[in-house]
Amino acid sequence: MAPDYPERHGIDLPVARRIASPLLWLIRDKRRAEPDAAEWTRMGLALLKGDPLADRIVDYFSQVGHREGWGEMEIAAQGRWHELAPDSAVRTLFSHCTHAPGWVDEDAMARGAKVVARSGKTGMRILRDFGLMAGYQASAINQTLVKTGALEKGAQRRVAETTKWWMDCTAEGGLTPGAAGFNTTLRVRVIHAMVRERLRQREDWDAHYLGLPVNQLDMQVTWLAFSVMFLLGQRVLGVPVTQSEAADVMALWRYIGWLMGVDESLLCASEQEGRVALYRNLLSQAQADGTSVQLARALMDEPLQRYYGDFQWLRSHWDKQVHLSIIRLFIGSEGMRVLGLPGWAVPWYPMVFTPCNFLAQSVIRLFPGGRDWLARRGRRAQEEMLTILFGSARPDIIQLAEH
Template sequence: MTASIDISGARPHRAESFSQSQQTPFSLKLFQPLLGRRLAPNQREYRALISGLMTGDTVMDEFVEWMFNTNPKNGKQKFDQALHHGLHTVKDCPESLSKLFHHLEQTPAWVDAGLIDDAITFIHGTGTYANYVLRDGALMGGYLLSGFNQALVLTGALNKGAPKRVGETYKWWIDCTEAQGMSRFGPGFKSTVHVRFIHALVRRNLTRGDKWDPDEWGAPLCQVDMAATNLAFCVVFLTGLRAFGIFATAHESKAVMHLWRYVGWLMGVDDQWLVDSERAGAVLLYHTTKTQSPPDWTSKEMGQALSLEPLSRHFKHFESVQRLYAYHKHLSINRFFLNREKMGQLGLPTKTLPWFPLITAPTNVLRYTAQRAIPILRPRLQRRGRQAQLNMLALFGEHGQGTIQPDKHHPAHV
C-alpha cells in the first residue's frame, strides 16, 4: 500500500487544491481507458506540480546571477561566444558558464538523431497546417489559462505587440524544425539556448520587482509552465493536426514527441517533465491545467491582440484583401478549437463559424492518405510544405528575422 504523502503545504493561489484536482469532467473521463490510467494527478504527482510552480531553471539562473554580480555586458559577450563558437573559445571562462555549457553539450544518452530527423521530415510535410494548429489552437487557447499570461503582461508584452511576439516565436520554431537544426551549432540549438537565457533574465527581473506575487503565481516562467508550453508543440500539435485531417502514424507521433523532449531539455525543463509518448504527454498536459487560473482580463487583451495580428502582415499583392482574408481564416480556426464561451472570454467574435477547417479537412484526408500509399509523393509534399512554412515566416517581415530579444526599454536588457 502506498504511503500517504503530505499535501497540506503552502501552494500558489493559482493552483487548485488536491481535492479540486481530483474532479475530472465526465467528457474527459471517457478517454481514461485509452490513456491506461486516471487523468487526475495522484498525491505524488500533485506535490511535484506544486514544487514545479516554485522552481525556475537553476543552471541558467546561476549564470545570469553571476553575470549581474560582475559585469553584465562582459558576461553576455562570454555567453554569446560560448553559444556560437564553443566553450573552448571563451577566455577566463567563469565556473557558472562552464557548468551551463558542459551540461548543454553533453547530449543525453536517450537522444536519437534518427527520430529527430523523422520528426522534422513529418513536420515539413504538414505545411501551414502546423502553423494553424500552433497559433490558433495552442497559443490562442493558452491565453485562457491566465497564470501563463502574468509574466508576459508584467514584462510589457502587451505593449510589445502581437506581431513581434508571434514572429519571433515562429522564427524560433522554424529554427528548431530545420534539417540538422538541433545539432550543436544548428539554428534550433542556438535559438533555444538563447531563449532560455532570455527567460532567465525575465525571471531575475520579475523576482526582484514589487509587482510579482509569488504567493499568487509561484515562480515566473516556472518548470510547470515551461513543461506545458513544450507540450503544446507536440501533444496539442499532433491532436490539432488530426482535426485538420492529418493523422500521424505511431512512429511519427513518437518522433515528434522525441524532438520536443530534446528541445524541452535544452530549454531547461527538468527531466521529470519530459515525456516520450503522446499518451504520457496528454496526461501531463492535463495535470498542468490544474495549476492554472481561469480566464481574466489578460486573456481578453492577449486574445484580441493575437486575433488582430494578421491585419499587420506583409503581402506582395492585394495586401488589404489578403489581410482581411487571413484575419477571418484564423478566427474560423479559433472557433474550430474553441467553443463560443471561450471565444468570448478571449474577446473574439462569438458568432464566427469554423468554415476553414471544415472545408480543408476532407481534402487533407485524401491528400495525406495518398502520400502514404504512394511514397514517391512524399518528398514533393515535404518540399512544398516547408516552403509554405517559410513563406508564412516572411509575412512577419522584420519580426520574423533573428531571435527573441528583450525589449531595449526593459530592465532585463543587457
C-alpha cells in the same frame, strides 16, 4: 498541514476539469490521468522551481557585466565554450547542453523534423490558434507576458519571433551544437531566467498566488503545446500522423524541452504520456481573466499587421477570419466568450479544409517519395509564411540589445 505551494494551483478546478475533459477520450488509462495527492503536490511545488543552470548565468552576468556576459554567449555559440574561464556560468551551460542525454535518438529527431515540415502552414496555424490562443485561458501564465510588455511589443512581433525559433529548431541539423536552433534555444533559456529574476523582484509580483515567474510547470505546458497539442491539432485539421511519426515528433520535442531547461521529470517520452501530463497540467491552471481578453484580442488582429504585399487588405482580413474559424473549432463557444472573441465565429474553414487536406495528403503519401515531397512542399510554405511575418525586416528572434 497543507502543502506550501502557490494559491493558483487548482484554484479553478471545476472549470479546469471541464476544459480538460475532452482529453480523457484520448487517454487509454483514464484512472492514471487523475493525479494522486503526491503527484498534485509535486506539480504545485514545480510552480516554485526555476532553471538552476540558466538562473546561475543571471547572477554571473551581474558580476561580469551584461556586455561581457553576452559576449561569452556569442563565443560559446561558436562552439568555443571551452575557451571560457572554468568558473564561467556560460561555459557550464554550454558544456552541459553539448553532451546530450543517453535517451536522445538523432534518427528519430530527424524523422520528427520532417513530420513537422510536412504540416506546412497547417502546423503554424495549430501552434498559433490551438497552442497560443487557447493557452491565453490560463490567466496565471499571462501575468508574465503582460508584465514584460507583451501588449506593447505587439502580438505580430511575438508570433514572428516564436515562428522563427520553431523553424530553426525543426530545420535539418538545426539542433546540432552550434546550429541556429541549438544556439537560439539556449539564448531564449537565458532570457527566460532574466525575466524570472526581474519579475521576481517586482513589488507587484504576487509570489504567494503565482509562484515563480517562468516556472517549471508553466514551461511544461508550453512544451506540451509544441508537442502533444501540435500532434492532436494536425490530425483534427486533416494531416495524417501515424503512431510512429508521433513518436518521432515526441523524441524531437523531448530534446528541445531538455535544451530549454524543462526538468527531465516533466518531459514525456510518448504521446500517451504527454496527453496525461497535459490533462494534469490543465487541471492546475487558473482560468481566464482580464489579461486573457487583452492578449486574445491583440492576437485576433495579428494578421492585420502581416506583410502580404499584393492584396494586403484582402489577404490579411481573410487570414484573420480563417484563424477565428480554427480557434472556434478548438475552444468552442464558451472559450470564445471568455477570451472576448466574436461569438458569431463558426468553424467553417476546418469543415471545408479538413476533408480536402486529409484526402490529398493520404493519396500523396501512397506514392514513392510522397512523404518527402510533402515535407519539402510544407517547409517551403512555412518559409513563405515567415517572410510574410517579418516582411523586409531581418528574421531575428532576439535583439540582445533590448534586454
